[in-house]
Amino acid sequence: MSVPEVPASLRSWMSAVSEIARAVNAAEPLDAVLTRVAEQACLLIGFEYCAVMLADAAGEHLQVAGWSGLSPDYVALVSDGGSLLIRPPGPHLDSPAARAFREGRTVAVPDVATAASYGRLRSLAPAQGYQGLLAAPLRTSDELAGVIVAYSVAAREFAAPEVELIELLAGQAALALETARLRTASQAVIGELSRANAELRRGRAVLEWAEEQHHRLMQLVLDGVGLPGLVTALAATLQASVTVEDAEGALLARAPEVGYRPPPDSRARRRRPARAALEAGDNPTRRYEVVQVPVVRPAGPVVPGAPGRAAGEVAWAAPVVLGGELVGRLWVTAPPAAPAPVQLRVVERFALVVGLELLKQRHLVDMQGRLSGDLLGDLLRPDGPARPQAVLTRAAALGHDLSRPHVLAVLAVDGPAPAATRLSELIRGGAEPDAHPLAGPYDGLHVLLLRAEPGPPEVLEVLGRILTHTAAALAPRATPTVVAGPVARTLGDYATAFRVARGAAALRRANRPGGLVDVRDLGLSALLLETGTPDALRRFARGLLQPLIVHEAVRGGDLLATLRAWLAAGCSTSSAAAALVVHPNTVGYRLARVEQLTGRSLRDTEVRLELQLALTIREIVHLDHPT
Numbered sequence: 001m002s003v004p005e006v007p008a009s010l011r012s013w014m015s016a017v018s019e020i021a022r023a024v025n026a027a028e029p030l031d032a033v034l035t036r037v038a039e040q041a042c043l044l045i046g047f048e049y050c051a052v053m054l055a056d057a058a059g060e061h062l063q064v065a066g067w068s069g070l071s072p073d074y075v076a077l078v079s080d081g082g083s084l085l086i087r088p089p090g091p092h093l094d095s096p097a098a099r100a101f102r103e104g105r106t107v108a109v110p111d112v113a114t115a116a117s118y119g120r121l122r123s124l125a126p127a128q129g130y131q132g133l134l135a136a137p138l139r140t141s142d143e144l145a146g147v148i149v150a151y152s153v154a155a156r157e158f159a160a161p162e163v164e165l166i167e168l169l170a171g172q173a174a175l176a177l178e179t180a181r182l183r184t185a186s187q188a189v190i191g192e193l194s195r196a197n198a199e200l201r202r203g204r205a206v207l208e209w210a211e212e213q214h215h216r217l218m219q220l221v222l223d224g225v226g227l228p229g230l231v232t233a234l235a236a237t238l239q240a241s242v243t244v245e246d247a248e249g250a251l252l253a254r255a256p257e258v259g260y261r262p263p264p265d266s267r268a269r270r271r272r273p274a275r276a277a278l279e280a281g282d283n284p285t286r287r288y289e290v291v292q293v294p295v296v297r298p299a300g301p302v303v304p305g306a307p308g309r310a311a312g313e314v315a316w317a318a319p320v321v322l323g324g325e326l327v328g329r330l331w332v333t334a335p336p337a338a339p340a341p342v343q344l345r346v347v348e349r350f351a352l353v354v355g356l357e358l359l360k361q362r363h364l365v366d367m368q369g370r371l372s373g374d375l376l377g378d379l380l381r382p383d384g385p386a387r388p389q390a391v392l393t394r395a396a397a398l399g400h401d402l403s404r405p406h407v408l409a410v411l412a413v414d415g416p417a418p419a420a421t422r423l424s425e426l427i428r429g430g431a432e433p434d435a436h437p438l439a440g441p442y443d444g445l446h447v448l449l450l451r452a453e454p455g456p457p458e459v460l461e462v463l464g465r466i467l468t469h470t471a472a473a474l475a476p477r478a479t480p481t482v483v484a485g486p487v488a489r490t491l492g493d494y495a496t497a498f499r500v501a502r503g504a505a506a507l508r509r510a511n512r513p514g515g516l517v518d519v520r521d522l523g524l525s526a527l528l529l530e531t532g533t534p535d536a537l538r539r540f541a542r543g544l545l546q547p548l549i550v551h552e553a554v555r556g557g558d559l560l561a562t563l564r565a566w567l568a569a570g571c572s573t574s575s576a577a578a579a580l581v582v583h584p585n586t587v588g589y590r591l592a593r594v595e596q597l598t599g600r601s602l603r604d605t606e607v608r609l610e611l612q613l614a615l616t617i618r619e620i621v622h623l624d625h626p627t
Contacts (some may be wrong), residue, residue: 030180034066037148037173042068045165047150049130051075052138052173053084053097054146060086062097062146069151074128083120092119097147100135104144106163107135111155131155134163136170140178141341148173160322168352227253227354234350238343240335244320244354246328248473250429263315263331264295290318290332290344290351316344318351330354371398372440376447384492391491400438405452407459407520408485408497409437410445411470412505414513415478423470430469435462445502449494452487460484460518467516479514481505486520508620511538517620541617544610547597559597560615562590567612571602 038050049069053062062084064075078084086101088094095118100107109115110132112125125131130151138146148170216233225233227244235242235255243263244252254260269275271294295313316339320328330351332339339347375394378385379402385391395402411427423446427439438449448466450459463482470480485501488494504519542549548559562580566587569575573591577584591602600607 030177031066033176033180034173035068036066037169037176038066038068041148041150041166041169044169045150045162047134048153049128049151051078051149051151052146053078053149054138054177055086055101055144062086062101065146070128074124077127078124083124088120090119091117094118095120095124096133096135097149100137100147100149101144104137104139106137106167108158108163109133109135110157113155129153132158134158134166136163136166138170138174138177140174140181141345145174145177160324163324164322164355171352228255230350230354231255234332234347237346238332238335238339241331241333243331243333244328245331247326252328261334263317263329263333264293268295269293290316290339290347293317295333314338316347318347320351320355322355327355370440372438373442374440375438376440376442379491380442380447380495380498382495384495388491395438398438399436400449400451402449402491402494405487405489406438406449406494407452407487408494408501409448409450409459409463410483410485410498410501410505411448411466412445412481412483412509412513413470413474413478414481414509415474417474417478426470426473427466430466431462437462437466442498443502445505447498449488459520460516464516471514481508481513481515481517483508483517484520504620507538507617511620519616519620538617541614544598544614545618548594551593551597557590557593559590559594560618562587563594563611564615566591567608567615571608 034052038052041047041050049067051064051067051070054065055061056063064070064079067075084095084098085093086098088098096107096109096115099118109118109121112118112121112131112133115121128151130153132152132155133149135147135149137144138148148166150166216237231242231244231253232255241254241256241259241261243254245263246252249266254262293315295315313334316332318330318332319326320330330347332347371394375391375398378387378391379395392402400406411423413423417423423441424439427437427446427448431437435450439446441447448463450462452459463484467480467482474480483501483505485504486493486497488497500519504517508515508517545560548563551557552559558580562576565579566573566576569579573584573587577587580587595602598611600611602608602611
């Protein structure tokens, strides 16, 4: 079964939320508000029917309170007292809606025909004519109130964004229900004593404050302020420090700039009280709830001027979830007072929107990766791009002027990477904030193009950060290798540069995977690296350098270092001596010894090229042993 695209854009979602909020604020009847929620589920996610069901006062049955697209006969059938039992005596009377309510989690039924554990569907589904459904619980601040059920005429697998959207709409329905109950309660106390009236006014002010923050949040998303803007706004609202991390604890955004207090470090989180609190927050049945995490002050002397931890200090953490997967956390630390329940609800809403922002970023990275991969496929054709100007135009759209020199690098991974690994995100995370390589998959490797102009950031520094970041994410099962290949100055140079970098990567991986290899300045000797196999290149280097390696192992003499320095200095004896801090006569003696041991004349240009390549191969594969 194909998985349909979710038709709701972020702007459509915000518009729907605003419409529901307006209906709630206008004090529309609860059934009308819940009907709006059902209609928006059909419009945003592409379902044919939808129903919002509430538990009865006894907690025994689910009853339809608002719906879209369902026939009156079906609504009557479902609303029958014995139809949707919350705790049926067996699977022959069970339903996905009842199970979602009982277990407090979203239940998906891709195909009714194969859902043997839900006996009620055998009579309900044909009555309305649906094949698949999603049921998500409605959770108010203190209880489960009901479920929202969306129906599909066709059987289908439900994608993670569809599940996220139905759960977010369930949250809006729960908010509408809770607001309606609060409004009913507020009307009941009208005319009470002045103290009760004052408390009511305070409660309404709190609700208005929360609603104001909600609308402000929606506007920030529409304005496209990104994750830093959202975090800054929440920090200002709560007068606290706010931090967003990914699932591995890496910092994504934080605020404020002045007086920022970080969340507990990894050591503090491993302590039993903190670990228990975080594990409770990660429980799927409490998917978006804020949890209180104790902060233990580390032992040791107090550093003057450094922010300390007050005894008994606590922090608050909200999980950021996408498709049932924990992708990060939102932390609130050092508020002026413990957040009130309504403030914690604001934090939970922020965590939901942070999840949407991360989802948007993930989709953007995936799209850029696909575009970059297609571009690299055209750029690295063995005979060069078929349409050079089109390649330049597409690269410019991705922020790279390929008419200027670029270093071509490759990243290879040996070993089984974790299932959730996204190399594009790892490369971007390691390269930021001062470099944005054009990166994408090609021929079993990840290719990176970085501007080669002088000035920061230096290419090897950026590649080193990418390697470190990627290795930390893949450890201990997989090992990345990064090769900085030649500089490509014209479009026709990129295919050659790729073959050289690929050859160096194959040579390194065949001997000892991992690390950063630099073959940017090989010159003509790169042709051998481009065409030779790893075994042939190793034999070539060992055969040429073996006498020098054996001599150094037995007698020392720094012959290899001297030869390397002399070749790097343009075959200048005086420059090599200065680099090695020895007398020029010493360099001359050592070079004569090299000629004697290898039986080759260093005056021969071809010999110098061969020695240069042999030394490069030795550095790549760590060819250090005499045998």
